[in-house]
Amino acid sequence: xxxxxxxxxxxxxxxxxxxxxxxxxxxxxxxxxxxxxxxxxxxxxxxxxxxxxxxxxxxxxxxxxxxxxxxxxxxxxxxxxxxxxxxxxxxxxxxxxxxxxxxxxxxxxxxxxxxxxxxxxxxxxxxxxxxxxxxxxxxxxxxxxxxxxxxxxxxxxxxxxxxxxxxxxxxxxxxxxxxxxxxxxxxxxxxxxxx
Amino acid sequence: xxxxxxxxxxxxxxxxxxxxxxxxxxxxxxxxxxxxxxxxxxxxxxxxxxxxxxxxxxxxxxxxxxxxxxxxxxxxxxxxxxxxxxxxxxxxxxxxxxxxxxxxxxxxxxxxxxxxxxxxxxxxxxxxxxxxxxxxxxxxxxxxxxxxxxxxxxxxxxxxxxxxxxxxxxxxxxxxxxxxxxxxxxxxxxxxxxx
DNA sequence: TGTACATCAGTGAACGCGCGTTCACTGATGTAC
DNA sequence: TGTACATCAGTGAACGCGCGTTCACTGATGTAC
Numbered sequence: 001x002x003x004x005x006x007x008x009x010x011x012x013x014x015x016x017x018x019x020x021x022x023x024x025x026x027x028x029x030x031x032x033x034x035x036x037x038x039x040x041x042x043x044x045x046x047x048x049x050x051x052x053x054x055x056x057x058x059x060x061x062x063x064x065x066x067x068x069x070x071x072x073x074x075x076x077x078x079x080x081x082x083x084x085x086x087x088x089x090x091x092x093x094x095x096x097x098x099x100x101x102x103x104x105x106x107x108x109x110x111x112x113x114x115x116x117x118x119x120x121x122x123x124x125x126x127x128x129x130x131x132x133x134x135x136x137x138x139x140x141x142x143x144x145x146x147x148x149x150x151x152x153x154x155x156x157x158x159x160x161x162x163x164x165x166x167x168x169x170x171x172x173x174x175x176x177x178x179x180x181x182x183x184x185x186x187x188x189x190x191x192x193x194x195x
Numbered sequence: 196x197x198x199x200x201x202x203x204x205x206x207x208x209x210x211x212x213x214x215x216x217x218x219x220x221x222x223x224x225x226x227x228x229x230x231x232x233x234x235x236x237x238x239x240x241x242x243x244x245x246x247x248x249x250x251x252x253x254x255x256x257x258x259x260x261x262x263x264x265x266x267x268x269x270x271x272x273x274x275x276x277x278x279x280x281x282x283x284x285x286x287x288x289x290x291x292x293x294x295x296x297x298x299x300x301x302x303x304x305x306x307x308x309x310x311x312x313x314x315x316x317x318x319x320x321x322x323x324x325x326x327x328x329x330x331x332x333x334x335x336x337x338x339x340x341x342x343x344x345x346x347x348x349x350x351x352x353x354x355x356x357x358x359x360x361x362x363x364x365x366x367x368x369x370x371x372x373x374x375x376x377x378x379x380x381x382x383x384x385x386x387x388x389x390x
Numbered sequence: 391t392g393t394a395c396a397t398c399a400g401t402g403a404a405c406g407c408g409c410g411t412t413c414a415c416t417g418a419t420g421t422a423c
Numbered sequence: 424t425g426t427a428c429a430t431c432a433g434t435g436a437a438c439g440c441g442c443g444t445t446c447a448c449t450g451a452t453g454t455a456c
Binding site: 034119156163170171187 | 310314354357358360361364366369371372378
């Protein structure tokens with residue numbers, strides 16, 4: 001009883017959409033290729049390339065969806081690191097370290113997030129429109145800003161912190177700086193190296 | 196008098212190599228595509244794709260050559276900004292600003308430099324092996340480090356400065372932060388925004 | 391409860407594209423005798 | 424000084440690949456009467 005033609009409708013109710021996103025996340029977390037392909041993803045899920053187009057208008061839209069999930073995951077990991085460190089300044093440092101480590105562990109996803117996630121004007125966008133990761137960064141900056149700092153100063157502090165960890169992450173991703181945990185700590189908390 | 200077959204040997208003595216590099220730089224400075232293609236470059240220079248392979252073993256080697264030139268150019272612009280600002284701390288700030296502006300003005304070249312230029316371990320490589328841009332960064336850090344700082348602390352300071360400006364550059368390139376001159380200054384010199 | 395039919399998520403084949411790279415070649419240049 | 428020849432920088436055509444996307448279709452599912 002050979003089944004030449006596979007039965008269609010293996011997924012119901014947008015379940016294939018979920019599967020595409022889940023496998024997409026998985027691939028993008030594991031690989032370090034320049035980009036995730038529509039055909040590649042379809043192959044991985046076990047479906048025709050065209051099936052993807054039932055759920056996403058085009059490749060860019062699919063990428064944006066994966067990037068959004070990735071951004072949420074990054075925010076979660078940062079929040080977790082913050083809590084585990086007991087919050088406060090130590091928590092802030094820990095969340096920065098989590099950011100860099102996330103980038104190193106998932107280079108392709110990290111780049112995807114930066115290139116495809118919704119752009120946010122950190123300095124002017126209202127809180128409602130910012131993704132969790134950014135809102136989180138801002139809140140931390142506000143809590144740690146010197147007393148009497150105005151809103152603009154807080155936002156600038158947040159941006160400086162972001163630029164610092166982001167730059168370190170990118171330099172390590174591009175192999176310009178060794179991806180060394182001790183080095184991450186040293187750069188982020190500003191203390192000199194012990195060696 | 197139609198000339199069907201173009202005369203070969205239009206370039207002499209590695210002149211085509213120079214032309215390829217020059218036009219490659221030009222293209223890579225102007226465009227913002229993900230990558231420069233062998234065929235694209237050959238087309239631009241007015242030569243068969245295969246002619247490129249007389250001078251470069253493969254695409255990666257060609258890219259590395261362009262990246263190296265780009266890195267030198269970046270270093271020159273930084274040095275120029277440093278001198279124009281009168282050196283010292285102001286010069287250091289100015290060279291950081293020049294770094295970010297270079298990235299914004301030449302996104303593709305900047306990315307190419309980061310991905311294809313020779314990797315350098317900023318913290319451990321001997322000066323002879325470091326490109327001018329990195330040596331320059333180190334010298335600045337040394338000059339500005341607090342008195343009594345040891346070598347490791349100076350190198351860490353250099354890395355922190357690099358991460359700061361590099362992160363800002365990347366965030367602006369990816370559209371996560373507006374590419375605003377006032378913002379660059381504010382982030383780099385650490386003062387609060389005036390607005 | 392049974393039947394007719396619209397919906398819609400999938401298939402399978404193909405298009406057109408540009409890429410990096412290979413192969414065999416051509417014809418001008420420089421050199422040795 | 425003239426001729427024979429090796430060198431070598433280019434040409435032109437083709438290969439094989441994977442991509443995003445189109446088109447026409449099929450067949451199972453859910454719904455209305």
